Amino acid sequence: MREKEGYDTAQICLNGHTINDYATQFPEDNKPHCTECGERTIAACERCHHDIRGRYWPSMSLAAYIQPHFCQQCGEPYPWTERRLKAARDLSDVAEGLTQEERDTLKRSLDDIVRDTPQTIVAAARFKKLLARAGKGAAEGFRTILIDFVSETAKKAIWGP
Numbered sequence: 001m002r003e004k005e006g007y008d009t010a011q012i013c014l015n016g017h018t019i020n021d022y023a024t025q026f027p028e029d030n031k032p033h034c035t036e037c038g039e040r041t042i043a044a045c046e047r048c049h050h051d052i053r054g055r056y057w058p059s060m061s062l063a064a065y066i067q068p069h070f071c072q073q074c075g076e077p078y079p080w081t082e083r084r085l086k087a088a089r090d091l092s093d094v095a096e097g098l099t100q101e102e103r104d105t106l107k108r109s110l111d112d113i114v115r116d117t118p119q120t121i122v123a124a125a126r127f128k129k130l131l132a133r134a135g136k137g138a139a140e141g142f143r144t145i146l147i148d149f150v151s152e153t154a155k156k157a158i159w160g161p
Protein backbone atom coordinates (compact mmCIF):
# COMPACT_ATOMS: atom_id res chain seq x y z
CA MET A 1 0.00 0.00 0.00
CA ARG A 2 1.07 3.53 -0.70
CA GLU A 3 1.79 5.44 2.49
CA LYS A 4 2.27 9.06 1.42
CA GLU A 5 -0.50 11.29 0.27
CA GLY A 6 -0.57 13.31 -2.93
CA TYR A 7 -1.70 13.04 -6.52
CA ASP A 8 -1.59 9.62 -8.09
CA THR A 9 -0.81 9.06 -11.76
CA ALA A 10 -3.59 8.65 -14.31
CA GLN A 11 -3.57 6.29 -17.26
CA ILE A 12 -5.49 7.64 -20.24
CA CYS A 13 -5.80 6.47 -23.84
CA LEU A 14 -4.67 8.72 -26.68
CA ASN A 15 -8.33 9.51 -27.47
CA GLY A 16 -8.98 10.71 -23.91
CA HIS A 17 -10.74 7.78 -22.24
CA THR A 18 -9.64 7.46 -18.61
CA ILE A 19 -8.42 3.94 -17.92
CA ASN A 20 -7.19 4.33 -14.33
CA ASP A 21 -7.04 7.52 -12.28
CA TYR A 22 -5.10 5.67 -9.53
CA ALA A 23 -2.53 4.02 -11.82
CA THR A 24 0.18 3.82 -9.15
CA GLN A 25 -2.05 2.85 -6.24
CA PHE A 26 -4.02 0.26 -8.18
CA PRO A 27 -1.74 -0.94 -11.03
CA GLU A 28 -3.84 -4.08 -11.49
CA ASP A 29 -6.42 -1.84 -13.22
CA ASN A 30 -3.92 -0.52 -15.81
CA LYS A 31 -4.34 -1.64 -19.42
CA PRO A 32 -2.05 -1.31 -22.44
CA HIS A 33 -5.02 -0.47 -24.69
CA CYS A 34 -8.39 1.21 -24.22
CA THR A 35 -11.44 -1.04 -23.97
CA GLU A 36 -13.62 1.69 -25.56
CA CYS A 37 -11.59 2.48 -28.69
CA GLY A 38 -8.57 0.15 -28.75
CA GLU A 39 -6.04 3.00 -28.70
CA ARG A 40 -2.87 2.63 -26.66
CA THR A 41 -2.69 4.20 -23.22
CA ILE A 42 -0.20 6.54 -21.58
CA ALA A 43 0.54 7.56 -17.99
CA ALA A 44 3.05 10.31 -18.74
CA CYS A 45 3.34 13.27 -21.09
CA GLU A 46 4.90 12.08 -24.33
CA ARG A 47 6.92 15.30 -24.62
CA CYS A 48 8.42 15.80 -21.15
CA HIS A 49 7.64 12.38 -19.60
CA HIS A 50 6.05 13.93 -16.49
CA ASP A 51 3.30 11.78 -14.93
CA ILE A 52 -0.28 12.64 -15.87
CA ARG A 53 -2.00 13.90 -12.73
CA GLY A 54 -4.57 11.45 -11.42
CA ARG A 55 -6.72 11.58 -8.31
CA TYR A 56 -5.56 12.82 -4.95
CA TRP A 57 -4.59 10.00 -2.60
CA PRO A 58 -5.94 9.01 -0.06
CA SER A 59 -9.18 10.77 -1.07
CA MET A 60 -11.67 8.31 -2.53
CA SER A 61 -14.01 10.98 -3.87
CA LEU A 62 -17.02 9.80 -5.84
CA ALA A 63 -16.84 12.84 -8.09
CA ALA A 64 -15.92 12.02 -11.67
CA TYR A 65 -12.24 12.34 -12.53
CA ILE A 66 -11.65 14.99 -15.18
CA GLN A 67 -8.51 14.37 -17.16
CA PRO A 68 -6.25 17.35 -17.77
CA HIS A 69 -6.04 18.83 -21.26
CA PHE A 70 -2.51 20.18 -20.91
CA CYS A 71 0.60 18.87 -19.18
CA GLN A 72 1.17 20.65 -15.89
CA GLN A 73 4.94 20.36 -16.37
CA CYS A 74 5.59 21.50 -19.96
CA GLY A 75 2.21 23.10 -20.76
CA GLU A 76 1.77 21.24 -24.04
CA PRO A 77 -1.58 19.70 -24.99
CA TYR A 78 -2.04 16.00 -24.36
CA PRO A 79 -2.77 13.80 -27.40
CA TRP A 80 -6.52 13.71 -26.69
CA THR A 81 -6.62 17.52 -26.68
CA GLU A 82 -4.67 17.69 -29.95
CA ARG A 83 -7.01 15.14 -31.52
CA ARG A 84 -10.12 17.10 -30.51
CA LEU A 85 -8.63 20.30 -31.92
CA LYS A 86 -7.74 18.52 -35.17
CA ALA A 87 -11.28 17.15 -35.44
CA ALA A 88 -12.68 20.66 -34.92
CA ARG A 89 -10.30 22.09 -37.53
CA ASP A 90 -11.32 19.35 -39.97
CA LEU A 91 -14.99 20.13 -39.32
CA SER A 92 -14.23 23.81 -40.04
CA ASP A 93 -13.09 22.79 -43.52
CA VAL A 94 -16.43 21.23 -44.39
CA ALA A 95 -18.75 23.70 -42.64
CA GLU A 96 -21.21 25.04 -45.19
CA GLY A 97 -22.24 28.67 -45.22
CA LEU A 98 -18.75 29.98 -44.43
CA THR A 99 -16.19 31.58 -46.70
CA GLN A 100 -12.65 30.24 -46.65
CA GLU A 101 -11.58 33.30 -44.65
CA GLU A 102 -14.29 32.59 -42.06
CA ARG A 103 -13.22 28.94 -41.87
CA ASP A 104 -9.65 30.05 -41.21
CA THR A 105 -10.85 32.48 -38.53
CA LEU A 106 -12.87 29.71 -36.89
CA LYS A 107 -9.76 27.49 -36.81
CA ARG A 108 -7.60 30.24 -35.31
CA SER A 109 -10.19 30.82 -32.58
CA LEU A 110 -9.90 27.24 -31.33
CA ASP A 111 -6.60 27.68 -29.50
CA ASP A 112 -8.02 30.59 -27.47
CA ILE A 113 -11.26 28.85 -26.51
CA VAL A 114 -9.58 25.74 -25.10
CA ARG A 115 -7.36 27.85 -22.85
CA ASP A 116 -8.47 30.54 -20.44
CA THR A 117 -6.56 33.57 -21.74
CA PRO A 118 -7.28 37.28 -22.11
CA GLN A 119 -8.40 36.50 -25.68
CA THR A 120 -10.87 33.79 -24.67
CA ILE A 121 -13.96 36.02 -24.58
CA VAL A 122 -13.07 37.63 -27.91
CA ALA A 123 -12.41 34.25 -29.52
CA ALA A 124 -15.62 32.81 -28.04
CA ALA A 125 -17.71 35.70 -29.40
CA ARG A 126 -16.10 35.26 -32.83
CA PHE A 127 -16.60 31.49 -32.67
CA LYS A 128 -20.27 31.81 -31.67
CA LYS A 129 -20.96 34.26 -34.50
CA LEU A 130 -19.34 31.96 -37.06
CA LEU A 131 -21.18 28.91 -35.68
CA ALA A 132 -24.49 30.65 -36.39
CA ARG A 133 -23.43 31.13 -40.00
CA ALA A 134 -22.09 27.58 -40.33
CA GLY A 135 -25.50 26.01 -39.76
CA LYS A 136 -27.12 23.80 -37.16
CA GLY A 137 -25.35 20.57 -38.19
CA ALA A 138 -21.89 22.10 -37.93
CA ALA A 139 -22.76 23.85 -34.68
CA GLU A 140 -23.85 20.56 -33.12
CA GLY A 141 -20.72 18.86 -34.41
CA PHE A 142 -18.50 21.49 -32.82
CA ARG A 143 -20.41 21.21 -29.56
CA THR A 144 -19.99 17.43 -29.48
CA ILE A 145 -16.26 17.65 -30.23
CA LEU A 146 -15.43 20.58 -27.95
CA ILE A 147 -17.91 20.79 -25.04
CA ASP A 148 -15.58 19.03 -22.59
CA PHE A 149 -12.45 20.74 -23.89
CA VAL A 150 -13.22 24.45 -24.09
CA SER A 151 -12.53 26.63 -21.07
CA GLU A 152 -15.44 27.31 -18.73
CA THR A 153 -15.36 30.98 -19.79
CA ALA A 154 -15.69 30.05 -23.46
CA LYS A 155 -18.30 27.37 -22.76
CA LYS A 156 -20.59 29.91 -21.07
CA ALA A 157 -20.02 32.53 -23.76
CA ILE A 158 -20.71 30.10 -26.64
CA TRP A 159 -23.36 27.71 -25.30
CA GLY A 160 -24.64 29.43 -22.15
CA PRO A 161 -24.63 28.23 -18.53
